[in-house]
Amino acid sequence: MRLHRNLVFAVIDGLNLIFNEGEYADKVVEKLLKRDKRWGARDRAFVAETTYDIVRWKRLYAEIAEVKEPFTRDNNWRIFAVWATLKGITLPDWKQLEGTPTRRIKGRFDELSKIRKFKESIPDWMDKVGEKELGTGVWTKELHALNQQASVILRINSLKSNKKEVQRILAENEIEALPVKGYPDALQLTERANVFTNDAFKNGMFEVQDASSQKVAAFLDVAPGLRVVDTCAGAGGKTLHLAALMENKGQIIAMDIYGNKLKELKRRAKRNGAHNVETRWIENNKVIKKLHNAMDRVLIDAPCSGLGVLRRNPDAKWKLQPEFLDDIKKTQQQILQDYSKMVKAGGKMVYATCSILPSENQEQVKVFLTSEAGKEFTFVKDEKVLSHESGFDGFYMALLERKK
Structure with a gap:
């Protein structure tokens, strides 16, 4: 491979923004790719993949380069030289x-x-937490899997299309996508490609969504005609999947504490043809109280450490701090206590995270079930997905039912 000066300079600029300015890698890469309109697909791929690769292996490369944070521009060049070598x-x-x-x-x-x-390039505290919670053998394998580049997985929007039609349209653009065994709505690209410019995406025929994430909506056991609330909807990946599973029949209320994310959800819902979705900004507890004992299904895709999705967010390793982990566990339990009250008698609730730590998952469910609010519920089943076993993101989901 021959290195081109303008591409490498873009990478160095990107590393400075991520390592020293605290900017998010995905946003930085997005900006870098708009830098030169003359760049072709290969140039853009080099900038994106090299930046992510160096972010992923920051600790190892910095140790080899013998540089310490905050990194100067010369330090970033030394780290780049390690990567290239x-x-x-x-x-x-x-x-x-x-x-x-x-x-x-x-x-x-x-x-x-x-x-x-060093081998897996991870902070000391995170390594200790992972080993303590998962055990040496599982943690070592999982950590290695979380350092691999994530595959591009599509979720077919059954409101507008099907797998064969999407495969055909992608093939016309020389993009090969294959079904994923055990995931009814998933296609996996055989090679990374920008699918967002494809007509099938623009027409709402599919979304980009990891296979593990696709399990969550189905786990909620929805059906057409039900009243469903997605309590931490964000930009709506799982909301849109719920709409498809419900065949646009019934009601989905997508809630979040961040209004800007709900605006993005509205835009995506329109593109997907999801007409049974309404958004509600959680500006105070009244929004929740209005729905007490009223919903057939409640999805809590809780905020978490995100340790299950490090493959696609490698900079999270360096942004996450141990005190955040303590705080987020309190938030998770509070959300369970508050949002569970929306489930009506005989209704069901899913608690899910994209974390692999039992303290954010199974242990949170156990604590909830022994609480006053949790005594109303029975545990139905749960599922933990580990990257080294599935090849996809790490996830957890538990299905609970409110007593009749």
């Missing part, structure tokens, strides 16, 4: 890359690869 790329004769100790880099890599926190 380990990829087997011949370094060009640029002043920023002068004196790169290629042999030493390879030697340090071999040495550090024997220590998990």
Whole structure:
């Protein structure tokens, strides 16, 4: 591979924004890809994938480069040189890359690869938490899986299309997508591609949604005609799946504390042809109280550490702090206590997270079931999805039923 100066400079600028300015990797990459209209698909792929790769392996590369945060621009060049060397790329004769100790880099890599926190590039505290909660064997395998690049998975919108039609339209654009066994609405791209410019996407025939995330709406056991509330709807990935499963019949109330996310949900619902969705901004507790004992189904896709989705959000490893984990567990339990009151007698509720930690998942459900509000519910079933077993994101979901 030959390195091109303008592409590498874009990567260095991006790393500075992510590492030193605290910006989110996905937003930075989005900005970088608009930088030069002359870039082709291969150029754009290099900028995006290289930036994400270096963010993912930041701790390992910084240790090999012998640099510490906050990284100067020279530090970022040294980290980039480590990345390129380990990829087997011949370094060009640029002043920023002068004196790169290629042999030493390879030697340090071999040495550090024997220590998990460096090999898998993770903060000490996170490594300890994962090992404590999942055990050494499972955590080591899971951590390795969470450092692999995520596949692109589509969820077919059955309100507008089907798998065969979407496959045909994508194939016309030389994009191959194959069914995923055990996931009725999923297609997986055989190679990464920008599907957002495709007519099938613009016409609402599919959404990009990981296979594990696609399990959640189905787990809620919905049917046409029910009254359903998605309490932490965000931009609506699971809301839209619920609308399709309910065949646009019944009512879905999509709620969130962030009004801007609900605006995006409205836009997506229109594109998807999901007509049974209404949005409600949770500006205070009255919004919840109005629905007490009224809903057939309640989905709580709770805020969490996001440790199950590190494959697609590698910068979360560096942004997450141990105190956040303590705080979010209190929030999760409070949400369960408050939002469960919307379930009517005989109704069902799903508590879900994109975390792999039992303390955010099974343990939260246990605490809830022994509480005053939880005594109204019985545990039906749960499912934990680990990346190293499924090949998809880590997820947890529990189905509870309110006594009649």
